[in-house]
Amino acid sequence: MKLFKITFLLLLIVTSSCKGKEKKSVISLNYKAQTRGFLYQIQFGNNSIEIIQNNIVKTSVLSENQLTKIDSLLREINFNVIKNNISTDDLAVDSAIKGVFNLNFEGNSYIFNFNHNKLPKEIEGFLKYLEGFTN
Amino acid sequence: MSDFYVYTDIDAGKSAEGAKADKCQSMTVLNRQLNENPGLENRMFAIEKHTRTFIAGKKPAGTPGGGPGSGGGEDPTPTPYTSTVTIPVVVNVLEDAAHPVTQVHINSQIDILNADFNNNNPATSGVPSEFSSLVANADITFTLAAINRKSSSKTSWGTNDAMKLASQGGIDATDPANFLNIWVCEIGGGILGYAQFPGGSLDTDGVVIGSDFLGENTAGGVYGHGRTATHEVGHWLNLRHIWGDGRCRQDDFVADTPSSDAPNYGCPSYPTVNCKSNDMTMNYMDYVYDDCMYMFSNGQNDRMRAIFASGGSRESFVTP
Numbered sequence: 001m002k003l004f005k006i007t008f009l010l011l012l013i014v015t016s017s018c019k020g021k022e023k024k025s026v027i028s029l030n031y032k033a034q035t036r037g038f039l040y041q042i043q044f045g046n047n048s049i050e051i052i053q054n055n056i057v058k059t060s061v062l063s064e065n066q067l068t069k070i071d072s073l074l075r076e077i078n079f080n081v082i083k084n085n086i087s088t089d090d091l092a093v094d095s096a097i098k099g100v101f102n103l104n105f106e107g108n109s110y111i112f113n114f115n116h117n118k119l120p121k122e123i124e125g126f127l128k129y130l131e132g133f134t135n
Numbered sequence: 136m137s138d139f140y141v142y143t144d145i146d147a148g149k150s151a152e153g154a155k156a157d158k159c160q161s162m163t164v165l166n167r168q169l170n171e172n173p174g175l176e177n178r179m180f181a182i183e184k185h186t187r188t189f190i191a192g193k194k195p196a197g198t199p200g201g202g203p204g205s206g207g208g209e210d211p212t213p214t215p216y217t218s219t220v221t222i223p224v225v226v227n228v229l230e231d232a233a234h235p236v237t238q239v240h241i242n243s244q245i246d247i248l249n250a251d252f253n254n255n256n257p258a259t260s261g262v263p264s265e266f267s268s269l270v271a272n273a274d275i276t277f278t279l280a281a282i283n284r285k286s287s288s289k290t291s292w293g294t295n296d297a298m299k300l301a302s303q304g305g306i307d308a309t310d311p312a313n314f315l316n317i318w319v320c321e322i323g324g325g326i327l328g329y330a331q332f333p334g335g336s337l338d339t340d341g342v343v344i345g346s347d348f349l350g351e352n353t354a355g356g357v358y359g360h361g362r363t364a365t366h367e368v369g370h371w372l373n374l375r376h377i378w379g380d381g382r383c384r385q386d387d388f389v390a391d392t393p394s395s396d397a398p399n400y401g402c403p404s405y406p407t408v409n410c411k412s413n414d415m416t417m418n419y420m421d422y423v424y425d426d427c428m429y430m431f432s433n434g435q436n437d438r439m440r441a442i443f444a445s446g447g448s449r450e451s452f453v454t455p
Contacts, residue, residue, distance in 0.1 A: 036422040093329050097324070
């Protein structure tokens with residue numbers, strides 16, 4: 001009976017662990033905001049992240065837990081309601097910075113053009129969270 | 136109305152749902168702006184039509200699009216203003232002690248504007264031969280008329296024009312029909328400077344420059360040689376970005392500038408090829424380092440001069 005219980009527990013752990021891995025999908029993100037005198041870029045893929053802020057480049061390798069957190073954060077964002085918010089008029093007179101957000105997540109591709117200084121709150125929060133990994 | 140104001144920049148509206156959604160979003164933004172300021176499009180359209188009539192009138196009769204009266208339907212060709220255009224400048228400084236703007240900075244900015252708009256930038260000798268015949272002398276002179284200073288601890292004014300309004304802590308414009316107003320402040324958000332095209336509200340007419348980027352200023356680094364103001368004043372004089380703020384087919388409304396699909400950054404080597412031609416990376420209306428921009432083209436000069444011709448949007452600067 002004891003052996004059965006141990007075997008059952010082991011099986012449960014292995015199964016739930018595998019399920020967890022199945023849930024997490026392949027994620028890649030490239031966000032780039034650039035204008036004259038300003039560059040901000042986040043590249044995330046596999047288990048590494050690179051953030052460029054003008055001439056400063058920071059990289060970090062993420063843990064399994066961090067990757068799981070990123071996965072769950074992305075699941076909380078409803079990309080169907082996110083809107084592009086860059087104004088071509090503002091770009092034409094240099095009063096805005098275009099941020100191109102390109103995310104592959106759960107087999108879907110999401111591409112947005114944002115005003116970098118007026119990012120949707122969910123996106124801003126997500127990018128700030130990623131930034132935290134390289135501090 | 137025309138290709139002028141109906142933006143077609145594919146990039147500006149791309150979304151997860153593809154090109155159809157792209158166009159809708161672009162139109163949504165455009166419609167919102169037009170709702171906010173319904174007269175703006177008409178004014179800008181009129182300015183563009185006037186400019187095209189002026190430019191067409193400069194071409195010899197008999198050439199495509201050339202000859203007096205051929206550019207704007209029934210409109211008469213505007214009479215050019217052929218003398219030196221003199222622009223009195225009012226500098227409005229919102230002073231932040233951490234980013235001082237001195238008289239030396241201001242004087243050097245005026246000197247740089249005068250060099251750039253009179254083809255006296257020494258670096259212009261480096262224009263590649265392909266473009267050397269296109270270098271223009273705009274014959275526009277800037278004179279310092281006044282400096283207004285106001286203390287401010289605000290570290291990020293943003294781009295909503297608050298610095299231009301005393302009611303929002305800024306400094307009101309001085310007679311914008313007769314003076315170029317330059318506001319100098321901490322803009323923040325990574326913006327070096329921004330402008331307003333002719334046709335906008337007079338209350339906010341002028342350009343805004345970040346404190347570290349006015350004139351010769353070591354704090355500005357590679358952007359500390361006064362060309363942010365040259366670029367923004369170019370917009371104030373109705374110039375577009377040289378890449379037309381779009382893909383290859385998006386135009387800057389200037390015939391002699393090559394097509395391009397994006398800004399250039401840094402200090403590009405020649406030739407830099409985009410859209411099957413060499414980019415004019417050294418043009419003041421690109422996004423390169425200050426020391427790497429050193430020319431306006433003849434076509435850009437025509438656009439700038441058009442607004443000072445009879446009926447032009449800045450004709451008041453050349454009429455008594």
